[in-house]
Amino acid sequence: MPAPLISPAEKSYIEQGIQQDCRADGRGRLEYRHVVMESGLLSQASGSARCRLGDSDVLVGVKVEIGEVEPNKPNQGRVVCNVECSPSASQQFEGRGADEMNNTLTLAIDRLLNGPQSGLDLEKLCIIPGQQCWVIYIDAMVMDAAGNLLDCVVMTTRAALYNTRIPKTEIQDLGDGDFEFEVVDDVEDAEPIQGWENLPISVTLYKIADRYIIDPTILEELCSTVTLTVGVNKDGLVCGIQKGASGSIDPSLLTEMIQTATTLAKPLIEQLDAKLLEEDNKVQEKRRRGEHVEKLGFFASVI
Amino acid sequence: MLRSKSFVKRTRKGNVVKVVKEHYLRDDIPCSSPICKSCTHTPVLSEEPKATSGFPSHYIIPDTNVFISQLDIMEHPAIKDVIVLQTVREEVRHLSLPVYNRLNAILADKTKRFYLFANEHQRDTFIEKLKDETPNDRNDRAIRVAAKWYKDHLKANGSGKEIEIVLLTDDRGNREKASATGIKSSGVPEYVESIKDVPELLDMVSAPKAASEEKTVYEEHLTPAQIKNGIKKGTLIQSSFNVSQHNVHEATVVGEVEGEMKTIYILGRKNFNRCIQGDIVAVELLPKSQWKRSASVAIEDEDDEKLYGEEEVEDLKDDPMTDEEAEPTGKVVGIIRKKWRPYCGFIVKNTAPSQGESKGPTNVIFRAIDRRIPPIKIRTAQASTLLGNRIVVAIDSWPVNSGIPLGHFVKVLGSSGDRETETEVLLLEHDVPYQEFSKRVLEDLPVEGDQWIVLDKHLNDENRRDFRDLNVCSIDPPGCTDIDDALHVRTLPNGNYEIGVHIADVTYFVKYGMPMDTEAAARGTSVYLVDKRIDMLPSLLGTNLCSLRSNVDRLAFSCIWEMNEDAEIVNVSFTKSVIRSKFSFTYEEAQTRIDDERMQDDVTKGIRVLNKFAKILRQRRMDAGALTLSSPEVRFRLENDSQDPVDVEMKGLKETNALVEEFMLLANISVAKTIYSKFPSSAMLRKHAPPPTNNFDQLRKTLAEKGFTLETDSSKALADSLDKAVLPDDPYFNNLVRIMTTRCMMQAQYFCSGTEAESDFLHYGLASPIYTHFTSPIRRYAACIESDLAYGHELTDMTKMKELCDNLNFRNRMAQQASRSSVELFTGIYFRNKTEVEEGRVLRVLKNGIIVLVPKYGVESIVYTTSKGSASSPFVYDDDDKSLTAGDIKLKTFDSVKVQISVEGDELGMRQTMKMQLVEPFVEGVSVSVKKRAIEEVEDDSKSKKSKQ
Secondary structure (H helix, E strand, O other): OOOOOOOHHHHHHHHHHHHOOOOOOOOOOOOOOOEEEEEOOOOOOOEEEEEEEOOEEEEEEEEEEEEEOEOOEOOOOEEEEEEEEOOOOOHHHOOOOOHHHHHHHHHHHHHHHOOHHHOOOHHHHEEEOOOEEEEEEEEEEEEEOOOOHHHHHHHHHHHHHHHOEEEOEEEEEEEOOEEEEEEOOEOOOEEEOOOHHHOOEEEEEEEEOOEEEEOOOHHHHHHOOEEEEEEEOOOOOEEEEEEEOOOOOOHHHHHHHHHHHHHHHHHHHHHHHHHHHHHHHHHHHHHHOOOOOOOOHHHHHHO | OEEEEEEEEEOOOOOEEEEEEEEEOEOOOOOOOOOOOOOOOOOOOOOOOOOOOOOOOEEEEEOHHHHHHOHHHHHOOOOOOEEEEHHHHHHHHHHOHHHHHHHHHHHHOHHHOEEEEOOOOEOOOOOOOOOOOOHHHHHHHHHHHHHHHHHHHHHHHOOOOOOEEEEEOOOHHHHHHHHHOOOEEEOHHHHHHHOOOOOOHHHHOOOOOOOOOOOOOOOOOOOHHHHHHHHHHOOEEEEEOEEOOOOOOEEEEEEEEOOEEEEEEEEOHHHHOOOOOOOEEEEEEOOHHHOEOOOOOOOOOOOHHHHHOOOOOOOOOOOOOOOOOOEOEEEEEEEEEOOOOOEEEEEOHHHOOOOOOOOOOEEEEEEEOOOOOOOEEEEEOOHHHHOOEEEEEEEEEOOOOOOOOEEEEEEEEEEOOOHHHHHHHHHHHOOOOOOOOOHHHHOOOOOOHHHOOOOHHHHHHOOOEEOOOOOEEEEEOOOOOOOOEEEEEEEOOOOOEEEEEEEEOHHHOOOOOOHHHHHHHHHOEOEEOOOOEEOOOOHHHHHHHOOOOEOOEEEEEEEEEEEOOOOOEEEEEEEEEEEEEEEEEEHHHHHHHHHOOOOOOHHHHHHHHHHHHHHHHHHHHHHHOOOOOOOOOEEEEEOOOOOOEEEEEEOOOOHHHHHHHHHHHHHHHHHHHHHHHHOOOOOEEEEEOOOOHHHHHHHHHHHHHOOOOOOOOOHHHHHHHHHHOOEOOEOHHHHHHHHHHHHHOOOOEEEEHHHOOHHHHOEOOOOEOOOOOOOOOOOEHHHHHHHHHHHOOOOOOHHHHHHHHHHHHHHHHHHHHHHHHHHHHHHHHHHOOOOEEEEEEEEEEOOOEEEEEEOOOOEEEEEEOOOOOOOOOOOEEEOOOOEEEEOOEEEOOOOEEEEEEEEEEOOOOOOEEEEEEEEEOOOOOOOOOHHHHHHHHHHHHHHHHHHHO
C-alpha cells in the first residue's frame, strides 16, 4: 500500500472530483467498493469471517470461553474485543506503529458491541447466575489496510458472530444451591448467539471539503478533515455515533449525515444477511447430503 | 484426501476448548478376505468361514453394544472370522477401557481371526455426519455403510465364491435399516441360537435390562457431578467398600468424620445400595440418631426367603440408646468405580429345576465362593448339568428394581470338592496369574538351558568378585529348591569378622525391560500353596540357575560387612560375585551342627559365629522396639500320591531360622540405606506404618480385665507390654495376645521413596527407620529391582516406580490371601468325614456368638450361641465387658472352650464350611454332646450317598 502521504495536487484533484460526484476510482460519493465476504473458514474458532472491502482485508475469529461473571452483572455474559493491525498491512504498522490504530479500532467496536445497543442477548450467555458465563472473545486481524477499516472490521465481526456456535451446556443441580454444568461435546449440537441479527453495522462518513463520502481509499482518508461513524441496525435505528478527526460539523449537516447513514445501512445489512444466509444454506444442504464442505478461505482475495 | 473432525471438550481447569483433528482418507485399506483378489493384503479372515443354521458361510460385523454387553460371547473360541470396525473399537474405547483392552487382546489373538477394518480411513466407507444426526446414529450408519461395502466388495471381487456379511446388533431399529439396504443382520441371542454345536453360548448371553415398571428396591445413585461436588465439599466420603467376612450385611469404609479418620459402618443391603465388595463408593453419613451402638452380629447364611424373594431388602435398625460411644454409620449414594470381575461359585441347588423338567432356559441363583458377593441371578439352559460344578459368572447389571444383580454364565471350572478345581478357584479368586509361561518369556532363558555354567567372561565382564574359595553355605527349610540366599563368615587379619550375605543374581538373567522381566513384574511374587507353588520366574531359573545349590558355581550379589567382636558394622560393601556353596543345610541340620560339640570344622565354627552375632543383632533390634508377633500357622503333611492331607503340625521355629532371618534383615536395611542415598526419589523401599491407636481399643479393654496394660505409644512400649502379658498357668496366653496384636497391625507396603516424606519410611514392626526387600529375588520381584538399584542402575522414574509398587502390594496381598485360602481348603479336606473335639480359645465375643481359634489346627470360626433353628439364645450379651452369660456360665475373650470341629457342605450348594460347635462348657440348647452328633453324622452320610445316586 502507498505511504500515508499526499501532495497538494493530489488532494485538490480528489476534492474537486468529489465536488463533481466522481471519485478517482470512478465511484460516486455514496458508493461502496466491491465486498467479498465468507464465514466459517477457521475450523478451530467458534466462529469466523473474512471480508475484503476493496483492498482492505480483515479476518475475525471468535472464541467462546468460560469465565466468571462480573459482580455487578451477575446474570450476564461478556464480549471482549481486540483489533490488531498486522505489520504486513502497512508500513506505518511496523514496530509499535500500529498501537494507536489498534486502540482506536478496539475502542470503537467495543463501544458498539458492549452494551444493550449491540442487540446481543447477554443474559443468554450466562450459564450459572452469579458464577459462570460465556465470554465471547472477538479477535479482529487487519491484514491489508486500504481505507475504511472500522466499517470493514464491524461488518466482518457481525458476520463472524453470525457464524459463532456456543456449545450447549447441561446444568445439574447439586443441592444446597450448588450447580455444576457439563458441556455437550458434539460441535454440531451448539447454539447460535441470541440476538445476532440485531447487531449494528457502522457507516463512517468522511467529510471532504464541504461534501461527505463513504468507504474512502487511503488517499481519500487523507483529504478528510472530520469523520462521523454511525452505528445502525437492521431496523434503521441509530445505535451509536462517534465523531473522529480534528474538523467540525455544522449541526444541520450532522442531521443530514446521520440520515444518509441510516438510509445507506439498511439495504447493506439486508444484502449482507441475504449473502450469509445463502452461504449457510449451501453448507447445510451439502451437509444434509453428506458431502464434504470446502471453504474458499484465503482464495477469497483472488476473486 | 483431508478431512477434519472436531469436538468440544472441557479441560481440567474447567475451560472449554474446541479440538480439531485432521483426518486422512485412503484407498488402499484391504478387506482382509482371502477370496478377494483385488486388495493387496495378507488375509486375517478365513477363506471358508463357518456357517450356522441361520446363515450361510459368513463374516460377522458386530456393533459396539455387542462388545460392551456380550464380550464373553465374543471371546468364546467358537466365534471366529469377525470384522471389527474402527468405529466400533473407538466407541468401545470411550465407553469402557477394560472392555477395550480385552477387545485388543482378542484382535491380537491370531487363532480368533478378528480383523480390525479401518473403515473411518477407507475412502469408500468414511461418512460425514449429517446435519441433526446424533453421533450414535452416525456411527450406526457408518457400521451399516461398512457392512454394505463389504458385501458389495466381496461380491465384486470374490471370484465366484460367496461369503455373506452378517451385521450383529441387538438394536432392532438398526437391524431394520440394515435389511432395507440388503444387509443380513441378527440379534445376538438369535445368532447364538443358530450355532447348534455350541449350546453353552446361549447361557453366556448377558441379561437384558429389566423392565422398568417393577417397583424400585434401591435408591437411585447420585449423578457423577453431584458425587464429585459432594466429595469436594466434604459432605460425601470416597472410599473402597469392604464387606465384613463375618456378616455380609455389614460393611465398612474409612473416611473423615468430624475431622478424624474413622471406620464408618454401612448396615444392610439397602444402605449398600447395589455396590459390591471392593467398589470405590461415595458414602453419605447417616444422622447421629442412627449410628451404630450395638456389637457386631455374626450372620450365618441369610434367610433364604428374604434373599431370593427379591422384594425385600431388609433394614437393620438398632435400638436407639443414649450411649455416647456410637460408631458412625452411612449409606452408599453412588459408585465411583466398579470393581466387578468374574466370580467363581456355584448354582444354588433349590433354585435349579430338577432333572427332566423343562429344557428351556431358566433363572437360577448363583452364589460366589466369596461370601461377600451378593447372590447373582443368571439365566441358563444347562442348570441341571451345572449343579455340583464350580462355575464362573460375570455380573451384567444391577438395576434399582432388582434385589440382586443380574449376570451371565462364563465357564465351568470343574466339579466342586475336587482339589484341582478348588485350587484353580482360589487362584482365580485372588487374581493370581497361574498360566504357564508364554513362549516369548521362555525365549529369554539362556540358550544353554540347564547346561549353563559360570564362565570366565562372567567374572571379567561385570567386575564380579570371585568368592568360590570361601566357605559359603545356605540354610533353608527342608525340601527347599529355590535357595536364594547363602552366608559366609571369616576372620580378618585385624581380628574383625567379614560376614557375607549372598543373594542369587537374578538380574543377570532377567534384564530390565525384557519380556521375562515384564512377566515377573506382573506376577510380582511367587505364590505358595499347600500342595504347589506358582512361580514368579520359569523354573529353570528359580530352581536351578539362580538357586544357590551346593558345589556348583553360581552368580550372586553379595553384601559384605566387616564387623567387630560386638557385631558392630565397621564397613559395608556390595558387589556382584561368583560363589560356590559348600553345604545346603536344613534348619535342623544346621542346628545339630551348632549343638554338636564334636564338630569343629571351619563351616560349623562359622555357623556358631554367625549364630552368636545373630543373637546380638536380635537383642539390639528388640531393644530398639522390634515386635515379635505371632500367627497360628500350621503345616500339612501330605500323602504322597493323592496329595491329600494326612496330618497337621504347628510350624516350629529353630534358632537357625532366626539366624538366617537376622542377617537377611541386616542386608535389607543396609541395601535400603544405600539405594536411598543413591536414588532419593526413585528407590523402592518398604514401610510399615504405625497402627492407629484405636485399632487396639478392644484388645486393650479385654487385657485390662486380665490385669495387663497395653501401651501402644511406640513399638518399644508395645513390645514391652506384650512381653509382660504372661499368665504363668496358661502358656498359650502370651501367644494368643500376640496373635490378636498382629491383627491390629497395618499391612507393610512397598513404596517409592520420592512419594513419601522421609519420616514416614519407618518400618514399625522391625523398628527400623528404613527397610526394603533385597533378599529372595527368586520369589520377590521387588528384590530384583533392588539388586539393580544397589548395583547403581537407575531404572525408572518416580511415577512408574509408584505404579510398580502399587502392583507389587496388590500381588503380595493376593498371594498371602491365596496361601491362606489354600490352607483353609486343605483344612477342609482334612476334616472331611471327620469330627474332632479340640480345645479352643475365644478371640472375640459377638452378640450372638464367639469367635474361637483352635491352636492345634490354626483354624478359627464362629461358634453360634443361639439355639439351632431359632433366634433366641440362652445367653445374654453384656456390652460393657463384652461377655455372654447363660446361668452361671460366662464366656469372655481369652476363655478356654472345647469345640467340636466338622465340615459341612451346605444344603444350597457346594460351599464347604468349617463348622464349630460348643462342647464345653455345656449349655442346654447350644452345646452339642459328642455322641449325639456322631449319630447325625451317619445319617448325613447315608443321605448324601442317596442323593449321589
